[in-house]
Amino acid sequence: MTLVSKDSSTLTVIDPVNNPKDDFGLYYNPKYSQKYNMLAFSAPHLLYIMSMANRNAKLVVNNVDHPNLADFRFFNNQEKIIYTNEDENTFYIVDFNGAMMKTILIKIK
Numbered sequence: 356m357t358l359v360s361k362d363s364s365t366l367t368v369i370d371p372v373n374n375p376k377d378d379f380g381l382y383y384n385p386k387y388s389q390k391y392n393m394l395a396f397s398a399p400h401l402l403y404i405m406s407m408a409n410r411n412a413k414l415v416v417n418n419v420d421h422p423n424l425a426d427f428r429f430f431n432n433q434e435k436i437i438y439t440n441e442d443e444n445t446f447y448i449v450d451f452n453g454a455m456m457k458t459i460l461i462k463i464k
Contacts, residue, residue, distance in 0.1 A: 371412035
């Protein structure tokens with residue numbers, strides 16, 4: 356992953372130092388929380404968070420038995436992340452330790 360400065364053409368590599376996937380090209384959709392100085396990003400079936408202070412990635416969701424992650428966001432300025440899976444109509448909320456906090460099924464008629 357690369358950070359591009361708005362003020363210049365400076366590129367900064369922000370890959371995790373512990374590189375849990377062994378291939379930096381497998382990290383997608385980085386999202387930053389300014390409040391927690393934390394970056395969340397996905398890899399196939401996985402969701403990681405990474406402190407920008409030490410750049411160690413931590414696995415919070417392992418969806419090996421489910422479809423790919425569709426999207427995710429830091430939740431309501433709390434230490435939680437809300438995410439969805441492809442081809443599902445459910446929201447999942449996990450804390451920064453990966454504990455499932457809540458699922459919200461959206462009924463579609």
